[in-house]
Amino acid sequence: MNSSKLVSELEKIVGDNYVSEEPEITFLYHYDFITAEPEGKCDIAIMPGSAEEVQEIVKIANKNKIPLVPWVSGINFGSIATPRRGGIVVDMRRLNKVLEVNEDDMYAVIEGGITWADLKGYLDAHHPDLKAGVTWSPPGTGVVPSCLCYGMFDLGMIGGTGAEFINGLEVVLGSGELVKVGSCALSNLWYGRQPLPDLAGLFIGWEGTTGIVTKMAIKLWPKLPFRTDYISMAQTMEEGVPMMLKLSKAGLGIIDLCIINLGWAQSLFCFDSKNLAIDPIELGLADFFGIITTQAYTEEQHNAQCKAIEEICSEFNVTPLTADIQVKNFPENLLGIMHHISPSTGGQTPIHFWGCWNFSRGGGGEWIGSYCSTRNILKYYQLSRKVCIKYDNPPQFYSRLMMGGHYCVARTNINFNKNDPEEIQKARDCLKEIHEAVQNIDGVVMYKPPTWAVEHNKNKTLPATNTLIKKIKKLLDPNDIMNPGQGIEGE
Amino acid sequence: MKVNKITEKKESNFLPGKGITKITTVPNQQELERNKELEYYKDIFYQCGKCGTCRTAYHENGWPRICPSGEFGKFEAYYLGGKNLLTWAISTDQLKWTENLAKIFYKCSVCLACTQQCQIPEIHHYAGEWLMAMREEAVRQGYGPMPEQVKYTEHVMKENNPYMEKHKDRTNWLPSYIKLSPNAKLAYFIGCTTSYREQEVAIATSEILNSLDIEFRILDDERCCGSPVYMTGQTDKAKAIAEENIKIFKEAGIEKIITSCAGCYRTLKDTYPNKYGLDHGIEIFHLPEFLLDKMKNGELKFNKSLNMKITYHDPCHIGRHMGIYEPPREVLKDIPGIELIEMNRNRQNAWCCGSGGGVRSAFKNLSAFAADERILEAKETKAEAIVSCCPFCLNQFKTNIKNNEIMAFDLSELVRKAL
Structure with a gap:
């Protein structure tokens, strides 16, 4: 099918306002405008307005073997929404509604293109006693892709990754068929994935290579009336991390335990390149920052929790201060984004990119x-840290203890000037070297990995596991049109 | 270190109506000049990661969408993030100018609600500059302005107004009972929309000035301020209009100007000196701030109660463009019997009415979409009337309000009624 005929067919599905092959429109989908990963190519961008329209689009693409890339904001650190083999980018953002909130079972049924800002805005307006998590990614990012790709938010200690917040899915497969998984497959209620075979796993962690999610139920949590956010500081990570690990096993109503080093903190303080401490340890600066959030139903319970938290911290010679007090210890002109960490709206303020x-x-x-x-x-x-310093980058480290301390996230950020090819190359080299180093630690598995990192995973897996992955992919997407070149199967 | 107690009251970072607009200066933050050409800002565009923060307002009563252009056009290109990166693409030859690219930039009322949300300091403070610079560049490249804007510009150059009206009819609205002072140093600058479309605003303003015993004149040869020409990227023509206007003001010996039009106010007070470099030395007042001053010194007193629930719409040209949010509210709240109910999106976060930036002439569907959204929001407050202090906003509301579902007034009309 030639391009103009294809566009004409697609226009019949969504209307001519929502399909474009004009370069000014497709340019904004060809690259994520963030990472050091290579650019891709978007031939056509389309914005469906219903699951039925998604099905029709997929059927046309499947028939003509045209790549499809599901897309909400295109913002992730693995460049996994970049179209690697051209084709059609399916921008889901017209599907941005909350369809239902079940206050009894505490979940929301949402459409595939809703953003965190939309979801929080809706809940604050209509269900103020419930909250979804808030990510550290910008509020304009998608809820569904974040959960499908194991993103996490400020409820990680109680709920785990975003994937563990998924109660059920409605998905358009690569063939154009519509399926539902979870309790919604058999009923009108989306309370969970139990007790059927957990088919949600066919779509979680696959980076959009097995289907396009048109609806999802996400767990919500009550906003309890008493909450404190602490920022604790210690001289070194070696002093602070054991304290956080002890806290993770102490209960105490803790909903979030987040560890950052001075490098990450400097970015939150909005230091720029001229004012950075590249190696804070060498300069004798405090390197450990721990964010501890606890909540409770009664004041008495909350006071007891806070007292116990403070006592555990004191065992490690750390005095935690509440976030609003701690940030006042920083000079006014260096506060940067720390203004927004102070929990003015129950701690759920947006953590913007800047x-x-x-x-x-x-x-x-x-x-x-x-x-x-x-x-x-x-x-x-x-x-x-060692690799970052070698490349003259301030090590920006972040870790979150998850699901009651059962596992954690660990990540290291690199920043660079995306208008400078030399800096981009330097960033690539640094990232690959960090990857090489940390992959040798047992248990480290990268999430939202770029294609080069996926290859590394393949080499570590049992051959039969790789074969199973291939079989599943083939079954769900027989013509390999779903986000080809990305995801667990890789190139 | 002191361990504080959890019972300590936490201060809110969210100021009513302001969202998160406080950008703290970071060390060595670039301080840029305004009103420069595209090249000057070239190292800023690509700081944007199209993160989408610009699409939503962040305040305690919900996180509502904020950008009429994006909500109507839907594609990334119509939001600020898209426009930042398209500007980068043009400045680095990744894309070439096309008719479609120009349209994307013109399908925007330049209301600047997006910039209020962005947390990248340079984009927060200066994105409006390159949104305008891209329009100027579109004109240079031969892709701008839009055909409808070309047509009204031709009429402005010929008949001094964009409404296809005759210049000689500009003061047809003027009732004989209005007392004018031909030698006054203070001029009431009416503006085109008020002169030809919202004449009650001109009459009300004149009556108010008479009732305050203000000696004022209306210039015999008042012309378009040039705002609709400037806002569509035609800076050279707009500057020529400004030069002519200043000549008229000077020859008439004008030292102060009051205007009831938000667009004229922004143009005379900011664009003339700061964009064109024409330092006219004339004091410019927008009617509400002038009235507030009179109220505070006791010269303006209200004698009648209006018994009306109203909501106030912030015009972009005095709000986000000039930072005036409170004076109109203070005047309205002082009128006996007026109950002012705020819309969810107000002040820095106000949703644009959709008339400015040349949108109403060139993109009627977008313009009506924006107006309908604002009217709906006004109705949700249960107010009887939506009140503004910009005749273009007023005319936009009157045109788009259906079945008298809500009334629309200019602030001057309510003030006059209460005198």
């Missing part, structure tokens, strides 16, 4: 982000 992006004043950023064992947080930090 802080992390200010380092190089060039808008580029990428990470090596992994899930791993809590026993290896320090090892991950130490290895990645």
